[in-house]
Amino acid sequence: MNEPGPFNPAAIERLLSLGGQKFTLEMIDLFGSYGGKKLGEARSARDTGNLRALAEAVHPLKSSAGNVGATRVQELATQAEASALAQNAEQAGKELAELERAFAEARSRLDSERARLTK
Amino acid sequence: MNTADNPPASTAKPVRILVAEDSPLNQQVALKQLEKLGHLADAVADGEQAVAAHKRTGYDIILMDCQMPGVSGYEATWLIRNQEKEKAGQGETVKRVYIIAMTANTQADNRQKCTEAGMDGFINKPVQLAELEAALLHALADQAAMKEMDAVVDPVIIAGLHQLRMPGKPDPLVELIDFFLREAPAQLDTMSDAVAKNDTSSLSRTIGAATALKGSAGNLGARNLAALCDEIEMTAKTWMLADTLPLIERAREELARVRVALERIKGG
Numbered sequence: 001m002n003e004p005g006p007f008n009p010a011a012i013e014r015l016l017s018l019g020g021q022k023f024t025l026e027m028i029d030l031f032g033s034y035g036g037k038k039l040g041e042a043r044s045a046r047d048t049g050n051l052r053a054l055a056e057a058v059h060p061l062k063s064s065a066g067n068v069g070a071t072r073v074q075e076l077a078t079q080a081e082a083s084a085l086a087q088n089a090e091q092a093g094k095e096l097a098e099l100e101r102a103f104a105e106a107r108s109r110l111d112s113e114r115a116r117l118t119k
Numbered sequence: 120m121n122t123a124d125n126p127p128a129s130t131a132k133p134v135r136i137l138v139a140e141d142s143p144l145n146q147q148v149a150l151k152q153l154e155k156l157g158h159l160a161d162a163v164a165d166g167e168q169a170v171a172a173h174k175r176t177g178y179d180i181i182l183m184d185c186q187m188p189g190v191s192g193y194e195a196t197w198l199i200r201n202q203e204k205e206k207a208g209q210g211e212t213v214k215r216v217y218i219i220a221m222t223a224n225t226q227a228d229n230r231q232k233c234t235e236a237g238m239d240g241f242i243n244k245p246v247q248l249a250e251l252e253a254a255l256l257h258a259l260a261d262q263a264a265m266k267e268m269d270a271v272v273d274p275v276i277i278a279g280l281h282q283l284r285m286p287g288k289p290d291p292l293v294e295l296i297d298f299f300l301r302e303a304p305a306q307l308d309t310m311s312d313a314v315a316k317n318d319t320s321s322l323s324r325t326i327g328a329a330t331a332l333k334g335s336a337g338n339l340g341a342r343n344l345a346a347l348c349d350e351i352e353m354t355a356k357t358w359m360l361a362d363t364l365p366l367i368e369r370a371r372e373e374l375a376r377v378r379v380a381l382e383r384i385k386g387g
Contacts, residue, residue: 014248015148018151018248019151026147027144027148034142034144056186059186059223060141060142063145063244063245063246064144064145066244067145067245
């Protein structure tokens with residue numbers, strides 16, 4: 001079975017078909033700002049050992065990431081949420097660190113998409 | 120807003136829709152998808168706001184995220200269903216809102232929990248346009264069926280009968296429905312037989328059966344059937360027995376509709 005890639009360009013095409021260029025750019029920006037906010041909340045929750053809050057912070061990242069094609073972020077948010085709900089602090093912490101890296105990569109990829117769309 | 124470049128994917132009649140979703144990105148995508156399908160919608164970010172907005176506006180459909188901060192989608196649905204029950208208990212006409220759960224399809228978001236909370240449909244997140252359109256069409260078909268059912272059996276009378284339920288005892292509404300569905304066809308047969316025989320007892324048998332069925336249909340809120348039985352009774356009382364035959368046939372057809380509605384009510 002093929003591993004899904006870290007990014008699904010079809011999601012951007014879906015957004016374009018749904019709302020056009022302006023809407024797609026807004027969604028890309030919203031993912032950056034909202035995702036960054038939620039990851040900040042998740043970090044604070046990890047630092048204070050509040051695993052429930054960590055799960056709640058990463059939960060909305062799953063579908064938000066799916067909407068902009070950030071497949072790897074979607075997967076890692078799902079895993080981190082499950083580990084946090086299972087009270088596995090060590091695993092949730094590792095997955096959160098990976099999630100942050102994947103988020104940075106997704107933002108970089110979305111910046112390229114933004115550049116392509118505004119060219 | 121729909122333009123020539125961006126035509127609606129569906130020409131369905133617009134309905135009042137509320138999107139309850141805490142992620143602003145998902146919220147904006149859902150609103151845009153609904154716009155594309157030809158529907159105007161409002162949006163709120165948590166369950167408490169969803170309950171308040173529905174109380175103010177009375178939406179036809181709510182797209183409800185299950186996990187939201189504060190009051191969750193499950194709790195909000197439970198609160199909305201309780202409001203509906205309370206209204207019905209006070210004799211108010213209640214329009215049941217159709218609630219579609221938006222689930223991330225994980226253990227925490229399981230569908231059984233959605234059903235138990237009182238949600239009617241499900242859709243996976245991130246929501247895809249085709250899946251949303253199918254869910255809305257399903258919701259509208261269900262609501263149309265419900266409206267049709269309300270025309271056959273008075274929902275206020277049913278709500279009143281629901282109130283008679285006692286914990287640990289058989290549901291009296293279900294017992295009443297079962298009894299009615301057993302007896303009603305026999306009463307219509309009695310009328311047909313009596314008219315066909317046209318003997319000395321025909322008149323009293325027809326009137327007796329029509330009166331009995333009128334009463335039991337009226338008790339369950341089957342207004343049209345009760346009215347038809349009243350017409351049969353009145354016609355028979357003028358000694359025009361043969362004229363009751365087409366009315367009895369119409370009553371049979373109405374009973375078939377009543378049966379469908381009552382079976383659905385029994386099934387919850």
